Amino acid sequence: MAEIAIRSVKKTYGKVQVVHGVDLAVRAGEFVVILGPSGCGKSTLLRMIAGLEAISAGEIAIGGRVVNRLEPRERGCAMVFQNYALYPHMTVADNIGYALKVAGLGKAERRAKVEAVAASLGLEDFLDRKPGQLSGGQRQRVAMGRAMIREPKVFLYDEPLSNLDARLRVAMRVEIRKLHQRLGTTTLFVTHDQVEAMTLADRIVVMNAGKVEQVGTPKEVYGRPESTFVAGFIGTPGLNLLPGTLDPGAGVVHLEGGQRLAYDRQRWAGAGAGRVMAGFRAEAARMARPGQGLDAVFEFSEELGAARLVHGTTGGAMVVVSLSDGRDLSPGDRFGVDVPAGEVQLFDAGTGRRLSGERAPAAVPGAPVLEAV
Amino acid sequence: MIERTPLLNLVTHLVLVSGLVLLLMPLWIVFVAASHDFHTVNQVPMPLWPGDHLAENLAVAWQKGNFDRVMVNSLIVALGVTVGKIVIAALSAFSIVYFNYRLRMLVFWVIFVTLMLPLEVRIVPTYAVAADALRPFQAMFDAVGLSVDLPEWNLLNTYSGLILPLIATATGTFLYRQFFLTVPDELTEAAKMDGAGPVRFFLEVLMPLSKTNMAALATIMFVWSWNQYLWPLLVVTDHQTFATATMQLQKITPGPAFGEPPIWNVAMAANLIVLTPPVLVTILLQRWFVRGLISTDK
Ligand SMILES: Nc1ncnc2c1ncn2[C@@H]1O[C@H](COP(=O)(O)OP(=O)(O)OP(=O)(O)O)[C@@H](O)[C@H]1O
Numbered sequence: 277m278a279e280i281a282i283r284s285v286k287k288t289y290g291k292v293q294v295v296h297g298v299d300l301a302v303r304a305g306e307f308v309v310i311l312g313p314s315g316c317g318k319s320t321l322l323r324m325i326a327g328l329e330a331i332s333a334g335e336i337a338i339g340g341r342v343v344n345r346l347e348p349r350e351r352g353c354a355m356v357f358q359n360y361a362l363y364p365h366m367t368v369a370d371n372i373g374y375a376l377k378v379a380g381l382g383k384a385e386r387r388a389k390v391e392a393v394a395a396s397l398g399l400e401d402f403l404d405r406k407p408g409q410l411s412g413g414q415r416q417r418v419a420m421g422r423a424m425i426r427e428p429k430v431f432l433y434d435e436p437l438s439n440l441d442a443r444l445r446v447a448m449r450v451e452i453r454k455l456h457q458r459l460g461t462t463t464l465f466v467t468h469d470q471v472e473a474m475t476l477a478d479r480i481v482v483m484n485a486g487k488v489e490q491v492g493t494p495k496e497v498y499g500r501p502e503s504t505f506v507a508g509f510i511g512t513p514g515l516n517l518l519p520g521t522l523d524p525g526a527g528v529v530h531l532e533g534g535q536r537l538a539y540d541r542q543r544w545a546g547a548g549a550g551r552v553m554a555g556f557r558a559e560a561a562r563m564a565r566p567g568q569g570l571d572a573v574f575e576f577s578e579e580l581g582a583a584r585l586v587h588g589t590t591g592g593a594m595v596v597v598s599l600s601d602g603r604d605l606s607p608g609d610r611f612g613v614d615v616p617a618g619e620v621q622l623f624d625a626g627t628g629r630r631l632s633g634e635r636a637p638a639a640v641p642g643a644p645v646l647e648a649v
Numbered sequence: 650m651i652e653r654t655p656l657l658n659l660v661t662h663l664v665l666v667s668g669l670v671l672l673l674m675p676l677w678i679v680f681v682a683a684s685h686d687f688h689t690v691n692q693v694p695m696p697l698w699p700g701d702h703l704a705e706n707l708a709v710a711w712q713k714g715n716f717d718r719v720m721v722n723s724l725i726v727a728l729g730v731t732v733g734k735i736v737i738a739a740l741s742a743f744s745i746v747y748f749n750y751r752l753r754m755l756v757f758w759v760i761f762v763t764l765m766l767p768l769e770v771r772i773v774p775t776y777a778v779a780a781d782a783l784r785p786f787q788a789m790f791d792a793v794g795l796s797v798d799l800p801e802w803n804l805l806n807t808y809s810g811l812i813l814p815l816i817a818t819a820t821g822t823f824l825y826r827q828f829f830l831t832v833p834d835e836l837t838e839a840a841k842m843d844g845a846g847p848v849r850f851f852l853e854v855l856m857p858l859s860k861t862n863m864a865a866l867a868t869i870m871f872v873w874s875w876n877q878y879l880w881p882l883l884v885v886t887d888h889q890t891f892a893t894a895t896m897q898l899q900k901i902t903p904g905p906a907f908g909e910p911p912i913w914n915v916a917m918a919a920n921l922i923v924l925t926p927p928v929l930v931t932i933l934l935q936r937w938f939v940r941g942l943i944s945t946d947k
Pocket residue numbers: 289292294312313314315316317318319320321468
C-alpha cells in the first residue's frame with residue numbers, strides 16, 4: 277500500500293503535447309478512477325506511472341519515492357491490460373507465476389502461491405490450460421491473478437473490462453471492488469465508462485484533452501460538476517446545459533430565444549451578470565403542460581424501462597427530461613419543462629468553469645458534503 | 650469465390666492432376682531408372698515401370714559415393730547452417746524491432762540489401778576471407794597504421810569454412826522481423842511489468858512464440874544448405890574427409906571426364922539417396938512450415 281503523488285506531469289510525443297501538467301495526490305489504499313473520453317491521455321498517464329512511458333516533465337512519487345528514473349519492475353506497480361496480454365504459450369499457472377519465476381522463487385514455493393491466488397479468483401480448475409482455452413472473463417481473472425501475486429504497492433488497470441459483455445462486466449466490477457476491499461492496495465483504474473467509474477471509485481479524476489477537469493467523490497462530480505465538460509460527461513444523460521445571460525437582479529437567466537429560467541438567488545449570491553450556461557439534471561426537471569415552465573418542442577423519447585427520457589429543444593438547445601408516466605407525444609408536439617430554481621447550476625459561458633460566488637450548497641437536495649481536497 | 654458445379658470441379662481437378670504429373674514425372678523417371686540394371690536402363694525407349702534392381706543399385710551407389718562419410722558431412726553442414734541462420738536471424742530481428750538506436754533503420758536496410766548479394770555474386774571475396782579469416786581485420790589495422798600481426802586463420806577444408814559463409818541471412822531476419830512486429834506491444838509491456846529483462850523476454854516469450862516461424866525457416870534453410878554445391882566445391886580440396894553429398898553426385902554422374910560409360914541406373918540411385926534427407930525434413934516439419942509462413946495462430 278502506498279500513496280502516489282503526481283506533480284505537474286507532462287507528456288509530449290515529439291512536438292505534440294498529450295498530457296498538460298497533471299497534479300494528483302492518491303492516498304494510500306484509495307481506489308481512484310481516471311475517467312475521460314477516448315484520447316484524453318488516461319492511458320498515457322497510467323503508463324507513465326507504471327514506467328512504460330517516459331515522463332516528459334514533472335515528477336511521480338510512489339510511497340514517497342520519486343520513480344521517474346526507475347524501471348517498471350522497481351516501481352512496485354502491477355498492471356492489468358485491456359486485452360489481458362497473457363502469454364499465449366504458457367499455462368494459466370505459469371502466466372500467474374511468471375513474475376515470481378523471474379524473481380527467482382523456487383518451484384514449490386511458486387506453486388503454492390499460484391494455487392492460493394488461483395483459489396481466491398476461482399481459477400483452480402484452469403491452472404493447466406492455455407489462455408486460448410479460456411473465456412474472456414476467465415482470462416481477465418488470470419490477468420488479475422498475475423497482478424495480485426506480486427503483492428504490489430499499486431494496482432493499475434487500463435480499461436480492463438471493456439472487452440467483456442455487459443453482464444460479465446458488472447460481475448467483474450464487483451470482483452475488482454471486493455479484491456480492493458480485501459487487499460486494500462492503492463488502485464488506479466482507467467475507464468471511459470462513467471457507470472464503471474461511479475460504482476468503483478472512492479474518488480474520480482475526470483480528464484479531458486490531457487488536463488484534469490475535476491477530482492472528487494462520485495457524488496461530488498455528479499452533484500457539483502466543476503465545469504460544463506464534467507457536467508455533460510457525468511450522468512446518463514449528462515446535465516442539460518442552456519446558454520443565456522445571467523440577471524442577478526431578477527434572479528433569472530435569460531435564455532436564447534427569450535425564455536426565462538429562475539435560479540436560486542441566495543445560493544448564487546456572488547454571481548455577477550454575464551453570459552452563462554444554466555444547467556439542470558434531467559431527473560430534477562418535471563415535464564409539464566405546454567406554457568408551464570420552459571417551452572420545449574418534442575423530438576423523440578428513449579425507453580429505459582423504469583423511466584423514459586424525453587428529448588426536446590428549447591431556447592436553441594437540446595433538453596432531456598426524464599418522465600415516469602406513460603404520456604404519448606409525437607414529434608413537433610409542445611410541452612413544458614418545469615425546473616425548480618434550486619436545481620439550476622451556473623457555469624461561465626466563456627471558460628466553461630462553474631461560476632464562483634456559490635454558497636455552501638446545503639440547500640440542494642441530495643448534495644454531497646464537500647470534503648477539502 | 651466458391652463455385653460448386655460438376656463441370657468446374659472436373660476442370661479444376663484436371664488442372665491439379667496435370668500439374669501434379671508434371672511435377673512428379675521427373676522424380677518417377679529417376680526412381681524407375683534407379684531400379685533397372687545397366688542394360689535395361691540404356692534401352693531406347695527407357696521402360697516406364699520400375700524393375701527389381703533397386704536395392705542392388707542403391708548399394709553400389711552408396712559404396713561408390715563414399716556415402717558413409719559424406720552423408721554425415723552434409724548433415725553437419727546443413728544442420729550447422731540451419732541452426733546458425735535461425736540464431737542470427739532471430740537475434741538480428743530482435744535487435745531491429747525491440748531496441749531503439751540511431752542506426753536501426755540503416756542496419757535493417759543494409760541487411761535487406763544483402764538479399765541482392767547472394768554467395769554466388771561475392772564468391773571470390775568470400776573465398777579470400779575463408780582462406781584467411783582474420784585478413785579483413787589485418788587490413789583494418791594496417792589501414793589505421795597499427796602494426797599488429799594477426800595469425801593466419803585458414804578455414805579451407807574445415808566444417809567452419811563450409812558453414813560460416815552460408816549463415817548470413819537476410820530472408821531469415823526479414824521473416825523474424827515480420828513476426829516480431831505482430832507480437833502485441835502489451836505482451837512486451839506485461840513482461841516488463843513482470844520484471845523480465847530483454848534476454849529473458851527473448852528466450853522465454855519470443856522464442857516459444859516463434860516456434861512455427863522457426864520450423865518454416867528451418868525447413869527452407871535445411872533444404873537450401875543441403876543442396877549447396879558451388880561453395881563446398883570451392884572450399885573443399887580434401888575430398889576424402891570433407892566432401893558433401895551433392896559433390897559426390899558429380900563424381901557418380903557419368904561423363905567423359907571420368908572416362909566411363911554412362912551408368913545411369915547407379916547415378917539415379919545416388920540421386921535417390923541424396924534427396925532423401927531434405928524430403929524427410931520437409932515432411933516432418935511441413936505442418937509447422939505452412940503455419941509459420943501464413944502465421945496467424947495466436
Ligand atoms: N506513441 C504516440 N505517439 C504520438 N501520439 C500518441 C502516442 N501514443 C498516444 N498518443 C496520443 O496521445 C493521446 C492520448 O492517448 P491515450 O492512449 O492516453 O488516450 P486514452 O485516454 O487512453 O484513450 P482511450 O480511451 O481511447 O484508450 C491520443 O491523442 C493519442 O493519439
